[in-house]
Amino acid sequence: MKTLKKWDELAIGGIIEEPGCSHEYVTGGWRTFKPVLDLDKCIQCMFCWVYCPDTAVILEDGKVARFDYDHCKGCGICAHECPPKASAITMVPEGCEI
Numbered sequence: 001m002k003t004l005k006k007w008d009e010l011a012i013g014g015i016i017e018e019p020g021c022s023h024e025y026v027t028g029g030w031r032t033f034k035p036v037l038d039l040d041k042c043i044q045c046m047f048c049w050v051y052c053p054d055t056a057v058i059l060e061d062g063k064v065a066r067f068d069y070d071h072c073k074g075c076g077i078c079a080h081e082c083p084p085k086a087s088a089i090t091m092v093p094e095g096c097e098i
């Protein structure tokens with residue numbers, strides 16, 4: 001268990017010397033469903049990248065390439081926003097592959 005610093009161990013002025021970073025939290029473990037991308041169907045409209053609240057849609061060379069499963073929480077917004085004519089993202093139960 002992490003012990004808290006005593007008052008006389010804190011930086012003068014309450015300066016935060018080690019700011020937190022959400023990238024260090026692997027929130028992918030919260031997921032019950034995960035998005036699976038079919039690049040053959042993807043039309044690169046970028047909607048999934050724009051709407052993902054966790055910046056878990058990864059671009060490579062300016063194109064949607066994959067998901068960051070360490071930080072994707074499985075909300076399904078990307079699949080919802082993917083245009084029906086593409087339907088390139090399928091939400092599957094965690095642990096299953098299609």
Ligand code: SF4
Pocket residue numbers: 034035051052053054055056057067071072073074075076077078079
């Ligand atoms: S399921 Fe949610 S968190 Fe994961 S990539 Fe899609 S929009 Fe982002």
Ligand code: SF4
Pocket residue numbers: 037041042043044045046047048049064078081082083086087088089
């Ligand atoms: S929303 Fe669908 S079609 Fe558009 S870039 Fe993402 S996966 Fe591709």
